[in-house]
Amino acid sequence: MEYNFKEIEAKWQRRWKEDKTYHVEIDPSRPKYYVLDMFPYPSGAGLHVGHPLGYIASDIYSRYKRSCGFNVLHPMGYDAFGLPAEQYAIQTGQHPAVTTERNIARYREQLDKIGFCFDWDREVRTCDPSYYKWTQWAFLKMFSHYYDRRVQKAEPIEKLVAAFEKSGTADVDAACTTEMTFTADDWRAMSEVQKEQTLQNYRIAFRADTMVNWCPKLGTVLANDEVKDGLSVRGGYPVVQKRMKQWLLRVTAYAQRMLDGLESLEWSDSLKEIQRNWIGRSVGAQMFFDIVGSDRKLEIFTTRPDTIYGVTFMVIAPEHEWLSELTTEENRAAVEEYVEQTKKRSERERMAETKRVSGVATGSYAINPFSGKRIPIYVSDYVLAGYGTGAIMAVPAHDSRDYAFARHFGLDIVPVVAGGDLSVSSYDAKEGKMINSEFLDGMDVKEAIKFMFEEVENRGIGRRIVNYRLRDAIFSRQRYWGEPFPIYYENDIARPLDEKDLPLELPPIENFGPTEQGEPPLARVKGWRYETSTMPGFAGSSAYYLRYMDPHNDKALVGREADEYWRNVDLYVGGIEHATGHLMYSRFWNMFLYDLGYVCEPEPFKKLVNQGMIQGRSNFVYRVVGTNTFVSAGLKKNYETQEIHVDVNIVRNDQLDLEAFRAWRPEFADAEFILEDGKYTCGWAIEKMSKSMFNVVNPDYIVDQYGADTLRMYEMFLGPLEQSKPWDTNGIDGVHKFLRKFWRLFFDREGNFALNDDKATDKELKTLHKTIKKVREDIENFSFNTSVAAFMICLNELGECHKRDILEPLTVLISPFAPHIAEELWSLAGHNTTVCDARYPEYDEKYLVESAFEYPVSVNGKVRFKKEYPLSATVADISADIVTTPEAQKWLEGAAPKKIIVVPGKIINLVK
RNA sequence: GCGGAUAUGGUGUAAUUGGUAGCCACGUCAGACUUAGGAUCUGAUGCCGAGAGGCGUGGGGGUUCGAGUCCCUUUAUCCGCACCA
Numbered sequence A: 001m002e003y004n005f006k007e008i009e010a011k012w013q014r015r016w017k018e019d020k021t022y023h024v025e026i027d028p029s030r031p032k033y034y035v036l037d038m039f040p041y042p043s044g045a046g047l048h049v050g051h052p053l054g055y056i057a058s059d060i061y062s063r064y065k066r067s068c069g070f071n072v073l074h075p076m077g078y079d080a081f082g083l084p085a086e087q088y089a090i091q092t093g094q095h096p097a098v099t100t101e102r103n104i105a106r107y108r109e110q111l112d113k114i115g116f117c118f119d120w121d122r123e124v125r126t127c128d129p130s131y132y133k134w135t136q137w138a139f140l141k142m143f144s145h146y147y148d149r150r151v152q153k154a155e156p157i158e159k160l161v162a163a164f165e166k167s168g169t170a171d172v173d174a175a176c177t178t179e180m181t182f183t184a185d186d187w188r189a190m191s192e193v194q195k196e197q198t199l200q201n202y203r204i205a206f207r208a209d210t211m212v213n214w215c216p217k218l219g220t221v222l223a224n225d226e227v228k229d230g231l232s233v234r235g236g237y238p239v240v241q242k243r244m245k246q247w248l249l250r251v252t253a254y255a256q257r258m259l260d261g262l263e264s265l266e267w268s269d270s271l272k273e274i275q276r277n278w279i280g281r282s283v284g285a286q287m288f289f290d291i292v293g294s295d296r297k298l299e300i301f302t303t304r305p306d307t308i309y310g311v312t313f314m315v316i317a318p319e320h321e322w323l324s325e326l327t328t329e330e331n332r333a334a335v336e337e338y339v340e341q342t343k344k345r346s347e348r349e350r351m352a353e354t355k356r357v358s359g360v361a362t363g364s365y366a367i368n369p370f371s372g373k374r375i376p377i378y379v380s381d382y383v384l385a386g387y388g389t390g391a392i393m394a395v396p397a398h399d400s401r402d403y404a405f406a407r408h409f410g411l412d413i414v415p416v417v418a419g420g421d422l423s424v425s426s427y428d429a430k431e432g433k434m435i436n437s438e439f440l441d442g443m444d445v446k447e448a449i450k451f452m453f454e455e456v457e458n459r460g461i462g463r464r465i466v467n468y469r470l471r472d473a474i475f476s477r478q479r480y481w482g483e484p485f486p487i488y489y490e491n492d493i494a495r496p497l498d499e500k501d502l503p504l505e506l507p508p509i510e511n512f513g514p515t516e517q518g519e520p521p522l523a524r525v526k527g528w529r530y531e532t533s534t535m536p537g538f539a540g541s542s543a544y545y546l547r548y549m550d551p552h553n554d555k556a557l558v559g560r561e562a563d564e565y566w567r568n569v570d571l572y573v574g575g576i577e578h579a580t581g582h583l584m585y586s587r588f589w590n591m592f593l594y595d596l597g598y599v600c601e602p603e604p605f606k607k608l609v610n611q612g613m614i615q616g617r618s619n620f621v622y623r624v625v626g627t628n629t630f631v632s633a634g635l636k637k638n639y640e641t642q643e644i645h646v647d648v649n650i651v652r653n654d655q656l657d658l659e660a661f662r663a664w665r666p667e668f669a670d671a672e673f674i675l676e677d678g679k680y681t682c683g684w685a686i687e688k689m690s691k692s693m694f695n696v697v698n699p700d701y702i703v704d705q706y707g708a709d710t711l712r713m714y715e716m717f718l719g720p721l722e723q724s725k726p727w728d729t730n731g732i733d734g735v736h737k738f739l740r741k742f743w744r745l746f747f748d749r750e751g752n753f754a755l756n757d758d759k760a761t762d763k764e765l766k767t768l769h770k771t772i773k774k775v776r777e778d779i780e781n782f783s784f785n786t787s788v789a790a791f792m793i794c795l796n797e798l799g800e801c802h803k804r805d806i807l808e809p810l811t812v813l814i815s816p817f818a819p820h821i822a823e824e825l826w827s828l829a830g831h832n833t834t835v836c837d838a839r840y841p842e843y844d845e846k847y848l849v850e851s852a853f854e855y856p857v858s859v860n861g862k863v864r865f866k867k868e869y870p871l872s873a874t875v876a877d878i879s880a881d882i883v884t885t886p887e888a889q890k891w892l893e894g895a896a897p898k899k900i901i902v903v904p905g906k907i908i909n910l911v912k
Numbered sequence B: 001g002c003g004g005a006u007a008u009g010g011u012g013u014a015a016u017u018g019g020u021a022g023c024c025a026c027g028u029c030a031g032a033c034u035u036a037g038g039a040u041c042u043g044a045u046g047c048c049g050a051g052a053g054g055c056g057u058g059g060g061g062g063u064u065c066g067a068g069u070c071c072c073u074u075u076a077u078c079c080g081c082a083c084c085a
Helices: A005-019 A052-067 A083-092 A096-112 A129-143 A157-167 A184-189 A192-200 A251-264 A269-279 A305-310 A329-344 A347-352 A400-409 A445-458 A537-541 A560-566 A582-595 A633-638 A658-664 A699-706 A708-717 A729-744 A762-780 A784-798 A804-814 A819-828 A845-851 A875-882 A886-892
Strands: A032-037 A071-073 A145-148 A153-156 A205-215 A220-222 A240-249 A282-291 A297-302 A313-316 A360-367 A374-379 A391-394 A462-467 A487-490 A493-496 A569-574 A605-610 A614-624 A629-631 A641-646 A672-674 A683-687 A857-859 A862-864 A899-901 A909-911
Touching: A005 A708, A005 A819, A032 A052, A032 A560, A052 A071, A052 A569, A052 A708, A052 A762, A083 A096, A129 A145, A129 A205, A129 A493, A129 A537, A129 A582, A145 A157, A153 A157, A153 A582, A157 A184, A157 A192, A192 A205, A192 A493, A220 A240, A251 A269, A251 A582, A269 A582, A282 A305, A282 A445, A297 A313, A297 A391, A305 A445, A313 A400, A329 A360, A329 A374, A391 A400, A445 A462, A537 A582, A582 A605, A614 A633, A629 A633, A699 A708, A699 A729, A708 A729, A708 A784, A708 A819, A729 A784, A729 A819, A762 A784, A762 A804, A762 A845, A784 A804, A804 A819
Parallel strands: A032 A071, A032 A569, A313 A374, A569 A605, A629 A672
Antiparallel strands: A145 A153, A205 A220, A205 A240, A282 A297, A282 A360, A282 A462, A313 A391, A360 A374, A487 A493, A614 A629, A614 A641, A614 A683, A857 A862, A899 A909
């Protein structure tokens, strides 16, 4: 009987669907395990072979955990709101809902063919009103809460109002946009509009007039993580800084908790590091500088208060709010021109020209609070408005940017730390002895920094503070295809909808572009009295893992019982590209809901594995210039050739299918070939997988040719999961061959089912248990490539073995990787339960004794390290062995171990 | 510029975590069988060398009885942040 994967896979996929094999419910009698994939955005292009990589890994892990007795939640859904569908709608007039629906159907079809164990009853779609009701609900909660720094959690805004009424800001320490000070009387004297404006300064979801990333081409604002190198991540269009009134989320309130929380997570170090950098905590001093002829004090932030005596000028950002006030009449024209110039430059230009020094003197002077010296204040765009206070004290001797500025404008450079050569560059290192600094002289830099923190506070000119690079997340998008804000306006005061009126449904429209006044498309809807912006893509994906726990609950995002059972995601698999976006927002969102008591875990994703990206492997043919003749890669150096991308689907093992090539495109119909050994060999290169390179490999095609089980195992065999690697179909035969070989073990030469009950030999048992141990350990370590190799080694060692004792455990062992073939063989072996419910095999140490001990012994005149000892061997036994051979004795001379450590089942170590 | 990761045959990779480098595959070569195939099976295959043997984990140095693994240094590639004070 042949291995007919098409029939087998169709049969079991149908069976799993009919029987709801993978449906899960809360079951307090079993431990839970929650395995989650980052749900896909259903794009029009469908899945390519790289997309399922992470899904296959998580599917293997889910099936493995289930076999180990866990109640495994493994859901899937769609991140269905987003820009591409809307861009497509603007071009074609097709409603995004229609294209999204169509794309989802296509995704589902492709996913089903690979045999995943998703519980589809729990599917969620972010664009579904019954889903985004809860996105809107969370937003309302954020609107009606503020962050109390003293208790380090979100609290109802009514508490803040009560505090204001009682004593103004005196007893308030809350996260806010700008620090405010007012009394209870001030508060009571405010108009309703003023009160609301004040509260907006504290709400966690708030509206503010801030500098935002504006993308003119997309017609919308973007969050920081949606901009890279001054271009939009989606589409790659230029982004400019613009002051606009926008909705924001106060994620900065959670900066420290998000930083601390990383410690408890099993995430890769690199990913944690990316988040740490993104949060960008830095400890420094806030200091106030008097301004000559003004009551104002200029506030700055510095991490190097020790260099205070080296301050020779100050710089403020062009957007600094006091710029105009600090500018003298003589300098006004120059400053205004400079500010205008800066405004015109895009973010990208500004970044590209970081080496160019520019700036203008304001004409004002400040007083160094320590030396009492008068120092000029400049304006320059190398100081950013959004970080710290938008103003700096410049220490040209010890900061390279200040150095360049001072050199350019001929300002003083005063060294305060010994070391370096200031005629060449600044000395930025935080080491050395202080000089020219009065009371700091002779101190070490680190000592001086610490000392200055205290000194600044003692003198009452500032204090030690912590600054974060993290910014509040811009939450509105001037787009149609997203969640509407449950907000309406009264005299420009934002008013929340009542929770019972959710969801606020997205109204149908026909024209998806902005209005003539440049307003978002929702402004065009007659009778729409709500906010016209919609929420960004990350809104819907921030809490979807909670919804899977209880997807049909219409009373709560997630019910208490479901939340307390499923708690949080045990294993999350997805791409690292979400490090500063989704993975930050989700943590913030979850922590907020945790503060309010809606969820019982502060962190949403306990363990996270980043699968690598699959690149494309392109193939080339070489056309002899000016002809329609193509020369094989090995011979191309003899000709002048032109390299042409060829569809990888008509190339096999880098050899071109000549007939398919002629049929591929009309201009190649009469192509001639110069062959090597009767074959045409193509060239190849690693490139991004994309249509234009003709290197897109569709998983459907692989499933059709080799079957889902082969695809699954081959994707794992390709290399370590975390590593990015090119897709190369060339090696797939090996895996397919392995599965056929496995299949044949269950049949005799005549093709009859031939599992027998003969007793397994010790050698066979050794092979089996070795494999079980290896595979179990590999799955736990996400080392799926080596577990596939272990299966292959196992079959090579077993040879022709039809024994039930061996093959049944192997079938279960392989079932997470190749579930279809495992189900079929399991059923042929006479079981009428699904292989998913079979207990995952355990290994028995007694069959693995050979690896129990290793110790240096002498073999063939060289000191070797392999010898078997029985489990009962003592240190004395082993020590005796060492000194029995002359070579070992010699080795021991002058290097005799002081102590011998013996660990059962492990290597023995020598401690000298 | 700062931070992180990686570097092993013709290719993808493996290495009991400091103990015989190259497992398992792909590819290649040779052979068997044959209804000639994109099938199956067997063997060989790191490099140099006829051989004995020598050399081999990006380069250089070090620690060690012993280094792909640890340390220093250097080069290359990839990723993240980037005028962050």
